[in-house]
Amino acid sequence: MPTYLIERNIPGAGDLGQDQLRDVAMASNKVVADLDVPYTWIRSYVAGDKIYCVHETEDVETIREHARCGGFPADLVVEVAAEIGPQTADG
Amino acid sequence: MERQGELAALESWLGEARAGVGRLALVAGEAGIGKTSLVRAFCDQHADAARVWWGSCDALSTPRPLGPLYDIARMARGVLSSLMAGDASRHDRFSGFLEALSWPLQPTIAVIEDIHWADEATRDLLVFVARRLADVNALMVVTYRDDEVSGDHPLRQVLGSVATLTVARRLLLPRLSPSAVSALAAARDADGQQVYRVTGGNPFFVTEVLAGGTGQVPGTVTDAVLARAGRLSRSARSVLEAAAVVPDRAEIELVRTVAAGDTDAIEECVQAGLLLATDRSLRFRHELARLAVEDSIPGTRRPGLHAAVLAHLADQPAGDPARLAYHAEQAGDREAVLAHAPTAGELASRLGAHREAAAHYERALAHSEGIEARVRAELFEQHADQCTAIDEEAAALRSYDGAVAAWREVDDPERTATVLARRAYALWGVGRNDEARASVEDAIALLESRPPGLALATAYTYSAHLHMLARQIPQAIELGQQAIAIAEDHHDVALLGRALNIVGAAQWFVDPDQAEVTLARALEAAHRSGDDTIVGVVMRMLGSGSGEVRRYDVADHWLREGVRWCAEHDLDIHGDYCLAWLARSCFELGRWPEADQVATDAAARPSQHTPTRIVALTALGRLRVRRGDTGADEPLTEAWDLAHATGDLQRLWPAAAGRAEAAWLAGRAGDIPGLVSDTFELAVRLGQAWPIGELGFWLWRAGELRTPPEGAAEPFARQIAGDWRAAAEAWERVGCPYETAVALADGDDPDELRRALTILGGLGAAPMADRVAARLRGLGVHDLPRRPSRATASNPEGLTGRQLEVLGQLVEGRTNTQIAAVLHISPKTVGHHVSAILDKLGVADRREAARLARDHGLIET
Known part of the structure; x- marks a missing residue:
């Protein structure tokens, strides 16, 4: 299944409190459950005025559907072409 | 089409919402002007940058209570949808919606369409949300037909309440210009001028006309729609008719069953531009089109269609009772009406949609002939209670009569008595006081031989209330105390709160210290019962009752507290009444600038509640009289006319006194007896100290009385007896500076007269100050201070x-x-x-x- 990187513009995202982040995570889980298609939310990074998310699913449209249903902005959605790290240098 | 300006406006409000400043957009315009198209286009543009929730009020003759909120809950999911699915209270649903609106990641656009059709609960929801929207990152958009919201349309009051809020913005959609119509017509090779002449630039009509495409221009929007429908195949036509008899939302499944139409027939209607398919349901491109098609179905076929719709809906789980009741009635299915209308009434009543609840019970009653007496009695009783809640007294009384007869038929004295007691209160409300007394006495007589229960306590409470209103104080207290004892035995805190409230109210006139204690208990019981309305009622009683006996420290505290509590809990009628009373107490305390602002504010409240208006207008008129302002007559005359219609001493006395004071200051003392004698006699009959004192004082001024009347309140009695010094001291203790000065002005001590002049100057009471100055000059005193001018003549910005x-x-x-x-x-x-x-x-x-x-x-x- 393809992996997608999603950039969400949210002014003040870095200032969101624990309670708000929990609400956001609950909302996302609920949408994932309701979508009824293969969908995995892998991880998200909250930084400055952005949230960057890594999700796995069949296609871009499903990523957008998840965003619309949950009320998450999705300003940029790109498929991950490759994953590299320090160990890639060894390969 | 030419709607760029409107889109830009909506966009700027969404920008403000994004920054955390909530906005309520009121989008108005006639049917077919393009409200929905505009809002849909706007929402589509921002679908990725905002959450979009959409709810619609429907054209059912009795709309679903909170229908649009159910629509929204389906889209919002989460907590709101479980609140709406369960049996949460109306307040929890309202708060749940407000909480759901704020979402840290994106602004929310919440649309409610066609609020001219909104049920009572949805109207209350709008006011509730609008008042709390200021710091929520949401844009609420409501659309309505402004040309249908005239006269006594219930939406008027809602618009009045929200339009002045800082969150509100208004958008009025104009018709298309002749040049815009010509441009559209030219694209279809039609005669632009002719299309404009027929349609007047109404966008829906223009589109329908141009969709005809025959070059021939139909004369009405109905002709245009039917011309289009006339070209459909037989099976598509039956799909269209099935959809047309469902005013709210025609599910595709439903249309298929009713029309026995296949997917092709549905597709044909969509292709022809007559129906839109969204979210597993079909709707007409516009309500005007649905009405045109519905009206074209022959009357003989319509009941059959509704029966088919009813059969389909009854098979679905969790069907909406309001929909079922509507189709049952349209199908002429008596049993189904009796099955669904009461359920719909109960749901509507629980959500506070009393108008809709009354309509459902009325529908059931219309089909109730020959059913079991117990069931009929319940229906009558429910109908009467809902009618009382919306001030439809005549209908309420008819149904109370029906309920009494039916409960007698099944021989249930407790229910019979409870209804008789409630009926008494309704009778009093329409001025049939003797019948009211008889009704509540019948109730008590039915129960007194039986063991005391809650029915008897209810009857005692109503009886005490009527005695209190008639100022028959000892009886009110005695009956109220019997109700208190029973309510305590049965641990019914709501009834206890009500009974204590009546007893406390009555005690103001005989034992004010005790009244405060009793009402404090009433307030405690009201809080414990969890009924916000009783809390508001008790605060109102604490404030106005203490004000009427001039205990201003208590009054000032509770009136302000009442205004605050009622604003927080949307109890407008009680809050407005507290506000009007606050104006009166400020006036009597000599805080005139505040009295002026508060009275003006209270008189202009959108609820237009009569007691509130009487109190506010009286305060305003009396204030103007004492300041020597122009325009004192108008509010005083209106207050007097309204008070006269109630016949109640508490309303009549201050207005009568104000008119007497105006006459006296204008040098027309001869008019005074005609203005106050009747009310004075009423006060004497009821033994009420302050009205006897004040009206007696004016009769004394007019030369009609020589000695203080029996039972007059102390300061007035002293003054009438000629002891102006003691009167002034008494007024000072009470806290009324104007009255103090007036008493001092009766004396001949130049120092005290100077003191009076200083007080009156400080108040800005020019006419009375002129009189005192003239007296001083008569006594040979000449170095007088300057004539007073109004203390705050400069408030051109109209701050409250x-x-x-x-x-x-x-x-x-x-x-x-x-x-x-x-x-x-x-x-x-x-x-x-x-x-x-x-x-x-x-x-x-x-x-x-x-x-x-x-x-x-x-x-x-």
């Missing part, structure tokens, strides 16, 4: 009394939290006042407001 108070605090440099503590209101409310003040003064921040206030003398420093 409360806003002036807040502005005064801003001048002191206080924060919202400090101001909130001083004025006994919440910091949030202070925030609302501050933004209203900035708006009215046209300044950017509080420092500037304070400077402006000082420079222009808006605040006395």
Whole structure:
């Protein structure tokens, strides 16, 4: 299944409190459950005025559907072409 | 089409919402003007940048209570959808919606369409949300047909309440211009001028006409729609008819079953531009089109279609009872009406949609002939209670009569008596006082031989209430205390709160200290019962009751507290009444600038509640009389006319006294007996000290009385007896500066007369000050102070009394939290006042407001 990187513009995202982040995570889980298609939310990074998310699913449209249903902005959605790290240098 | 300006406006409000400043957009225009198209286009543009929720009010003859909120809950999911699915209270649903609106990641656009059809609960929801939207990152958009909201349309009051809020923005959609119509027509090779002449530039009509495409222009929108429908195949036509008899939302499954139509037939209607398919349901491109098709179905076929719809809906789980009741009635299915209408009534009543609840019970009653008496009795009783809740007294009384007869038929004395007691209150409300007394006495007679229960306590409470209203104080207290004892035995705190409230109200007239104690207990019971309305009622009683016996410290505290509590809990009628009373007590205490602002504010409240208007207009008129302002007659005359219609002493007496004072100051003392004699006699008959005193005082001024009338309140009695010095001291103790000065003015001591002149000068009471100055000059005193002018002649910005108070605090440099503590209101409310003040003064921040206030003398420093 393809992996997608999603950039969400949210002014003040870095200032969101624990309670708000929990609400956001609950909302996302609920949408994932309701979508009824293969969908995995892998991880998200909250930084400055952005949230960057890594999700796995069949296609871009499903990523957008998840965003619309949950009320998450999705300003940029790109498929991950490759994953590299320090160990890639060894390969 | 030419709607760029409107889209830009909506966009800028969404921008403000994104920044955390909530907005309510009121989008108005006639049917077919393109409200929905505009809002849909706007929402589509922002679908990725905002959450979009959509709800519609429907054209069912009795709309679903909170219908649009159910629509929204389906889209919003989460907590709101479980609240709406369960049996949460109406307040929890309202709060749940408000909470769901704020979402940290994106602004929310919440649309409610066609609120001219909204049920009562949805209208209340709008006011609730609008008042709390200021710091929520949401844009609420409501659409309505402004040309249908005229006269006594219930939406008028809602619009009046929300339009003045700082969150509200209005968007009025105009018709298309001749050139825009010509451009559209040219694209279809039609005669633009002719299309404009027929359609008047109504966009829906224009589209329908042009869709005809025959070059021939149909004369009405109905002709245009039917011309299009006429070209459909037989099976598509039956799909269209099935959809047309369902005013709210025609599910595709439903249409298929009713029309026995296949997917092709549905597709044909969509292709022809007559139906739109969305979210597993079909709807007409416009309600005007649905009506055109529905009206074209022959009357003989319609009941059959509704019966088919009913059969389909009855098979679905969790069907909406309001829909079922509607189709049952249209199908002429008596049993189905009796099955669904009461359920719909109960749901509507629970959600506070009393108007809709009454309509459902009425529908059931229309089909109730020959059913079991017990069931009929319940229906009558429910109908009567709902009618009482919406002030439809005549209908309520008819149904109370029906309920009494039916409960007698099944021989249930407790239910019979309870209804008789409630009926008594309704009878009193329409001025049939003798029948009211008889009704409640019948109720008590039915029960007194039986063991005391809650039915008897209810009857005692109503009886006590009627005695209290008639100022038959000892009886009111005695009956109320019997009700209290039973309510305590049965641990019914709501009834206990009500009974204590009546007893406390009555005690103001005989034992004010005890009244305060009893009402404190009533307030405690009311809080414990969890019924916000009883709490508001008790606060109102604490404030106005103590005000009427001139205990101003108690009155001032509870009136302000009542205004605050009722604003927080949307109890407008009680809150407005507290506000009007606050104006009266400020007036009597000599705080005239505040009295002026508060009275003006209270008289203009959108609820237009009669007792509130009487109190506010009387205060305003009397204030103008004492200041020598022009325009005192108008409010006093209106107050008097309204008071006269009630026949109640408490309403009549202050208005009569105000008119007498106006006559006296104008040198027409001869008019006074005609203005006050009847009310004075009423006061004497009921033994009420303050009205006997004040009206007796005016009859004495007019030369009609020589000695104080029996039972007159002390300060007036002293003054009538000629002891002006003791009268002035008594008035000073009570706290009324104007009355103090008037008493001093009866004397001949130049020093005391000077004191009177100083007091009157400080108040701005020019006419009375002129009289005192003339007396002093008569006594040979000539170095008099300047004639007073109005203390605050300069408030051109029209700030309310409360806003002036807040502005005064801003001048002191206080924060919202400090101001909130001083004025006994919440910091949030202070925030609302501050933004209203900035708006009215046209300044950017509080420092500037304070400077402006000082420079222009808006605040006395």
